Amino acid sequence: MFLQNLKKPTFTKVSDCIWEIPPSFKQGMRVPSRVYATKKILDEMDLAVYDQLTNVATLPGICRCAYCMPDGHSGYGFPIGGVAAFDTSEGVISPGGVGFDINCGMRLVRTDLTFDDVKPKLHELIDELFKKVPSGVGCTGFVKITKDEFKKVIEGGAGWCVRKGYGWDEDLRRTEEDGCMKHTDVSKISQRAITRGYDQIGTLGSGNHYLEIQVVKEENIFDKEAAKKLGIFPNQVVVMFHCGSRGFGHQIATDSLNAFLPVMESKYGIKILDKELACAPFSSPEGQTYYKAMNGGINMAFANRQVILHRIREVFSQVFKQDAETLGLHQVYDVTHNTAKIEKYNIDGSMKEVLVHRKGATRAFGPDRPEVPQEYRDIGQPVIIGGSMETGSYLLLGTKRAEEETWGSTAHGSGRTMSRTKAKSMFRGDQLQKDMEKRGILIRTDSMSGLAEEAGAAYKNIDDVIEATNQAGISKKVVRFVPIANVKG
Amino acid sequence: MPYKYIEGLTSADVAFEAIGKTIEEMFESAGVAVLGTMVRDPNNIKQKTKRTIEKSAPTIEKLLFDFLDELIFLKDAEQMFFSGFKAKISGEEGDYSLKVEAKGEKIDAKRHDIAIDAKAVTMHKFEVKQTPGGWRAQVIIDV
Numbered sequence: 001m002f003l004q005n006l007k008k009p010t011f012t013k014v015s016d017c018i019w020e021i022p023p024s025f026k027q028g029m030r031v032p033s034r035v036y037a038t039k040k041i042l043d044e045m046d047l048a049v050y051d052q053l054t055n056v057a058t059l060p061g062i063c064r065c066a067y068c069m070p071d072g073h074s075g076y077g078f079p080i081g082g083v084a085a086f087d088t089s090e091g092v093i094s095p096g097g098v099g100f101d102i103n104c105g106m107r108l109v110r111t112d113l114t115f116d117d118v119k120p121k122l123h124e125l126i127d128e129l130f131k132k133v134p135s136g137v138g139c140t141g142f143v144k145i146t147k148d149e150f151k152k153v154i155e156g157g158a159g160w161c162v163r164k165g166y167g168w169d170e171d172l173r174r175t176e177e178d179g180c181m182k183h184t185d186v187s188k189i190s191q192r193a194i195t196r197g198y199d200q201i202g203t204l205g206s207g208n209h210y211l212e213i214q215v216v217k218e219e220n221i222f223d224k225e226a227a228k229k230l231g232i233f234p235n236q237v238v239v240m241f242h243c244g245s246r247g248f249g250h251q252i253a254t255d256s257l258n259a260f261l262p263v264m265e266s267k268y269g270i271k272i273l274d275k276e277l278a279c280a281p282f283s284s285p286e287g288q289t290y291y292k293a294m295n296g297g298i299n300m301a302f303a304n305r306q307v308i309l310h311r312i313r314e315v316f317s318q319v320f321k322q323d324a325e326t327l328g329l330h331q332v333y334d335v336t337h338n339t340a341k342i343e344k345y346n347i348d349g350s351m352k353e354v355l356v357h358r359k360g361a362t363r364a365f366g367p368d369r370p371e372v373p374q375e376y377r378d379i380g381q382p383v384i385i386g387g388s389m390e391t392g393s394y395l396l397l398g399t400k401r402a403e404e405e406t407w408g409s410t411a412h413g414s415g416r417t418m419s420r421t422k423a424k425s426m427f428r429g430d431q432l433q434k435d436m437e438k439r440g441i442l443i444r445t446d447s448m449s450g451l452a453e454e455a456g457a458a459y460k461n462i463d464d465v466i467e468a469t470n471q472a473g474i475s476k477k478v479v480r481f482v483p484i485a486n487v488k489g
Numbered sequence: 490m491p492y493k494y495i496e497g498l499t500s501a502d503v504a505f506e507a508i509g510k511t512i513e514e515m516f517e518s519a520g521v522a523v524l525g526t527m528v529r530d531p532n533n534i535k536q537k538t539k540r541t542i543e544k545s546a547p548t549i550e551k552l553l554f555d556f557l558d559e560l561i562f563l564k565d566a567e568q569m570f571f572s573g574f575k576a577k578i579s580g581e582e583g584d585y586s587l588k589v590e591a592k593g594e595k596i597d598a599k600r601h602d603i604a605i606d607a608k609a610v611t612m613h614k615f616e617v618k619q620t621p622g623g624w625r626a627q628v629i630i631d632v
Contacts, residue, residue, distance in 0.1 A: 046500060073500055076613030076629065080501060100609040100631045137527050137606045138568040138596040196565045206606035207632050247565035250608040250631075254558055257612060275612035419500045420605070420632070447603040449529055489606075 006047040017472035028058040037070040048074035061091020070468035071415030077276035080360035083409040094279035097357030100253040102297030104244030105336035106384035112328030114235040126485040130444035135489035141202030150198035157299030161306035175334040179302040185292035197248020202307035209489035211241040214481035222477040249297035256290040333382035337412035364398030364410040390456030402474040410475035414459035423458040445488040492522035513576040515624035529602040534572035536592035
């Protein structure tokens with residue numbers, strides 16, 4: 001009864017890493033779909049990805065193509081790894097193209113410490129991080145504020161945190177959008193969303209969210225010059241973490257689904273192939289309400305990651321008995337991979353404003369963009385890609401080619417290949433923890449079954465994913481990081 | 490319990506089927522299934538605190554969606570898990586009402602053997618159907 005009868009598309013090969021599904025594949029497709037992947041990744045992708053990607057291609061106002069990144073896997077509405085741009089006057093906005101975890105993203109922090117400095121203190125460090133950065137189901141943060149003050153967080157994003165002493169000025173310019181989306185309207189956000197999330201600032205959450213201490217190995221630096229500009233050197237220890245807007249963002253997404261479904265067809269005549277593709281014209285009152293509420297969700301997530309950075313600095317200072325400045329705990333960059341943002345692109349010879357949905361995809365602007373901080377402008381925007389906790393993660397740079405081809409987008413992670421249920425039946429969390437410790441990766445978590453679900457074998461090979469983005473030219477490799485300790489949410 | 494987790498519908502999230510001889514039983518099973526995504530054993534959640542959940546919706550599907558969304562909301566807003574439910578549904582198509590007496594306790598990460606956070610109920614392949622044996626729902630939870 002539950003088996004899905006999905007058709008495998010016939011792909012047109014555009015290049016070794018670009019595969020096109022023509023509009024004739026499915027009734028209603030307004031544009032083709034393109035998958036960025038090596039042949040191997042393409043063949044192994046879940047068929048539901050192609051079904052969902054081609055559903056996206058049916059949405060009103062979609063420009064040029066619906067894209068899927070090499071880490072694509074099936075979600076609902078858009079596939080995870082889906083990218084699509086919509087005309088801002090005639091197109092739609094869809095919460096299913098952003099995801100429930102609005103502004104789920106990655107932040108990378110460098111240190112002046114080497115692996116030899118950190119090794120003797122690693123247990124203490126990870127235990128303290130596990131204590132100071134709450135994780136798991138229903139966790140609340142140390143920032144105790146009223147719901148009214150939380151509204152200022154929604155408007156101010158990471159800037160609110162820095163004003164309150166939870167961070168440095170330089171952190172803001174090294175955050176996508178300077179850590180704050182301007183078109184935010186608190187009055188468009190339900191009290192329910194505020195009640196759900198106002199005490200969750202500074203928390204990791206659960207599932208695939210994590211905080212990881214990683215090491216740079218000399219052989220894993222692929223672009224020495226760029227690495228130097230990004231403050232990366234051999235044997236260096238860095239900290240990377242992955243989380244989003246917590247219950248606050250999840251509730252904004254749920255509220256919007258409830259608001260869009262009753263009006264979509266009756267008021268706007270939009271027919272969709274999956275309820276999770278619920279959408280409304282971007283210029284409609286419902287579309288604008290979601291957009292301005294979603295921006296509040298983005299800001300909450302920037303604030304969340306900013307406070308976590310503050311806690312990381314506190315923990316390192318405490319363990320090494322030196323201040324965070326002396327230890328060189330500078331933020332490299334912060335990227336969001338679940339958003340819909342207004343950006344300008346050259347379409348058929350003229351510059352046009354579009355609403356770019358990235359669901360499990362990272363913005364990847366090339367050099368010379370004013371959105372990229374001055375110190376990185378000549379090399380391009382840093383792109384942070386988290387792998388599974390067992391394998392490794394990457395720092396890449398955005399490219400001009402991404403701007404020309406994929407609405408300035410690249411991958412966001414490894415992408416799951418195995419369901420959570422299957423992973424749980426194949427791995428045991430406690431055993432995995434012991435095995436990983438033997439391999440030199442310490443794990444702290446409140447959820448052993450959640451740990452089993454995040455086993456490395458449940459994901460695509462991160463190296464294959466990165467190689468595909470590198471070959472396609474939508475981002476380029478700078479360095480690969482190896483995990484040594486992980487707090488799993 | 491009359492619910493089971495389903496393979497093959499989603500790779501990144503959790504899908505379940507809940508059944509009941511009556512529609513109320515199916516709602517109660519679905520409530521426990523949501524809890525079962527977040528803890529290894531729902532029986533570990535003591536039924537110490539009582540709460541009444543009331544919802545109204547034009548369709549049974551929306552009524553179930555709103556009920557499950559409320560459980561996820563209360564998990565974050567009040568850090569509460571609920572494991573026991575007594576549901577009562579009245580009304581007709583266009584105007585249904587639900588009243589649930591829910592029992593549970595505060596989340597305790599040390600004691601509850603936490604699994605994974607439920608972020609949202611999704612509409613993806615969401616189904617409520619009357620069957621020869623009663624009622625059946627299919628739900629995917631974003632985790």
